Amino acid sequence: MTSSARPDVDVVLPCLNEAEALPWVLDRIPPGWRALVVDNGSTDGSADIARELGATVVHEPRRGFGAACHAGLMAAAAGIVCFCDCDASLDPALLIPFVREVQGGESELVLGRRRPQGRGAWPTHARAGNLALSLLLRRRTGLHLHDLGPLRAARREALLALGLTDRRSGYPLQMVVRAADAGWHITEHDVPYRPRTGGSKVTGTWRGTWQAVQDMSRVLAEAPEASAAPAVSGTQAQARGGIGR
Numbered sequence: 452m453t454s455s456a457r458p459d460v461d462v463v464l465p466c467l468n469e470a471e472a473l474p475w476v477l478d479r480i481p482p483g484w485r486a487l488v489v490d491n492g493s494t495d496g497s498a499d500i501a502r503e504l505g506a507t508v509v510h511e512p513r514r515g516f517g518a519a520c521h522a523g524l525m526a527a528a529a530g531i532v533c534f535c536d537c538d539a540s541l542d543p544a545l546l547i548p549f550v551r552e553v554q555g556g557e558s559e560l561v562l563g564r565r566r567p568q569g570r571g572a573w574p575t576h577a578r579a580g581n582l583a584l585s586l587l588l589r590r591r592t593g594l595h596l597h598d599l600g601p602l603r604a605a606r607r608e609a610l611l612a613l614g615l616t617d618r619r620s621g622y623p624l625q626m627v628v629r630a631a632d633a634g635w636h637i638t639e640h641d642v643p644y645r646p647r648t649g650g651s652k653v654t655g656t657w658r659g660t661w662q663a664v665q666d667m668s669r670v671l672a673e674a675p676e677a678s679a680a681p682a683v684s685g686t687q688a689q690a691r692g693g694i695g696r
Contacts, residue, residue, distance in 0.1 A: 460483070460484040460550055462533045463520055464523070464537040479543045484529075491514060541644065562603045567644050585599065620663035
């Protein structure tokens with residue numbers, strides 16, 4: 452992990468009280484990449500722990516997953532930006548082939564399709580909400596994606612050009628919808644999904660899942676952005692099957 456001003460890749464890690472998970476997550480940031488831990492109002496010392504472990508800490512006082520993600524994107528300096536949850540449910544090292552795919556021009560946006568590993572990794576209500584949103588996304592964009600998970604990689608300038616506005620749970624979905632509207636080539640690959648460390652801030656309860664679904668439903672109701680900027684290659688958006696299917 453590096454704090455260089457010009458990292459090869461920036462990894463945005465939205466963080467709200469993840470002190471227990473941070474050592475595991477930051478230890479798995481690939482060499483030459485920079486970890487951007489976006490502290491979203493933690494009260495457990497997460498920011499101090501992240502800083503001590505060599506991460507760059509960005510403070511975003513406005514609560515919301517999208518607010519934290521976008522603050523990280525704005526703070527990024529690398530040409531390619533990745534996103535990963537900070538709760539030890541996903542290994543940041545899994546992003547290495549994602550980045551290679553973007554660098555090679557094979558895809559403009561690469562997403563991880565979560566495959567649960569172990570009991571309790573992905574609650575039933577969270578899976579049900581994700582399935583419903585995947586079907587709605589298919590109807591809205593034609594993309595045959597199976598998951599709207601947080602593990603993803605894309606070029607920074609292209610992401611900024613999407614003009615993302617959601618600052619809550621709809622942020623990951625809005626990124627995909629606007630990328631599809633802009634004609635990006637979008638791919639999806641299987642990744643192992645472990646039980647998270649600590650309680651979920653969004654999908655740990657039915658109420659949290661319902662709120663997330665409502666946020667994302669509003670995103671799906673948006674009219675296509677006429678001014679959506681194309682990605683580098685400008686190829687037509689599509690989704691390829693996950694690895695090992």
